[in-house]
Every structure is written in structure tokens, then in C-alpha cells.
Amino acid sequence: MINKIRFYSKLGYKLIKKEVISRDDYKEEYDKVSETYHYWLKEMGRYTDNIIHSKHIEVDKELKILDFACGTGYITKGLLNKSTEYKITSVDQSDKMLEKLLDRDNPRVTASQSDGIEFLKTTNERYDVIFFGWALSYFNHNELLKLFNSVLKPGGILGIITNVEGTLDKIESIFLNVMSEKQEEVIKPMDIKFNLPKGKKGLVRWCSKYGFKALEVEEGEVFFSFKEPEELLQWLNITGAAAGTRKIFKNYHEVKPLIIEKIKKEKYKNGVYEINHKFAYGIFRKE
């Protein structure tokens, strides 16, 4: 008990001092994930299509579009296929993710390797549309939505798809328990809790605070099951779903057996190991 109290006060102290997984850590993590991110796209890209193909985004009009935290460019490529009229700026901080953006030589695409916040603060460009896929947890949403508002033209459109609270059920507590039991291995915690909205209602609340009106909004949940706990952990790592967690520890391989033991205990259901991805997406207009 005393050990737990000591652990949580140490954790709280690190969070206050902002000794947490940093932008550089996420960059390194996504540089690695770039080789396997297609596994995520194969299963989850179909949900991103809902915002790419929204009826609220005109097809036959020349639009300046920002694909923010574009990764390997799933949204960029979808937009290039959707219309020949779009001019797209694709920004990501991971050069390795950007390298996979095959259409970066396309004259209609400007690829930029940059921290997203720095980009938004320094760009003189004003956009008709911003797309933002699966990266909200890496940003402070208050800072980000304010900046989105400032780089969008009046009446501009914001398309978001994001994980929401309740996604990856029990994974956070599994990692916290491992950290508590292997305190000597912990370098720094992650700080993403405040950056996931509570479902589609939460997403609307966050966006409306910064001047965005919801035109359409939906939510969903999908489940993946695996025969072995090791496979579930591998899925979290290769897709980027648990990006950052490997950086918590001095030696990830030292703590991996304990993570697997906990997955075995917590995630077993009906003969398989199951993980959920809970998400919301929407199209918003700057009022």
C-alpha cells in the first residue's frame, strides 16, 4: 500500500514537472511504426473514409487542404483520388512516416516535416479545409483547436476522426500496474488522459468551444481478437495504438513479460484476447 502511494505521488510529481513522454519520443516511436502502420490502415482506414468523402466537402472546387499529422498520407491519397481540384499540404513530424507518402512528388501535394504546433503557429497560409486523423491524443486540444480556427478561412471546414475515452479498455491500468511493480524501470509516464474526448458529444463540446459548428458527427467501436496475449501486444505496437509506451521504461524487454502476464489476466474473453478501438468522427464548420 505504502509502495503504491509512493509510486503515485512520484508519478504526480513527474506529470506536474512535465517529465513525460515528449514530442521527440513520439517522433521516434512513429519513425519505427512507419514500417507497419499499414496494418492499422487496412482495418481502420475505412472509418477515415467517412470524413474524406463527406458530402460537406465540395468535389469540383479548388480547395486548399491541410492534412494535419498526415502520417503515411492515407487522407492525402484519398483526397487526390477524390478530386483533381484539391491542393494539399501534408504535415507530420515523423520523416519516416512522410517517406511512405508516395504521392509527395505530386505537384498538388506539399509535404512538410514539422512539429504540428510549430507549423500552425508559423504558416501564413489560410486553408479551406483541415483534416485531422487519429492524432488528437498527441496534442493539447485547447491549443490545437484554437490554432486550427486561426489558420482556417471563414466558413472553413474541419474533418476529425479520433479515439475517444474508453478506447483500449484496461490497457492504461495494465501499464500503470506494470509501472508500479517495476518502479526501478520507469523513466517517465505518458500524459494523454486529458486529450481524448468523451465520445461524439465530447468531441462536439470541445470543437464548439473554439467556434466550430458540427455538421455531422458519428461514433463507433470495433473489436479485434487474438489467440495469444503476445499478439495483442504486438498489434498495439505495430499499429501505433500504444505509441509512447515503450519509452516509459529503461528497458522495454525487461518489463515485456510482465505486460503480457497482465494482458493474459485482464483481456481474456470467450477464448480469445480482445481489444477495442472506440472512436468518433465529425465534420465541423468554422462559424
Ligand SMILES: C[S@@+](CC[C@H](N)C(=O)[O-])C[C@H]1O[C@@H](n2cnc3c(N)ncnc32)[C@H](O)[C@@H]1O
Ligand atoms: C496514428 S498516426 C495518424 C496518421 C494519419 N493522420 C492517418 O489518419 O493515418 C499519428 C500521426 O501523428 C503524428 N504526430 C504525433 N505528434 C505530432 C506532432 N507533434 N506534430 C506532427 N505530427 C505528429 C505521428 O508522427 C503520426 O504520423
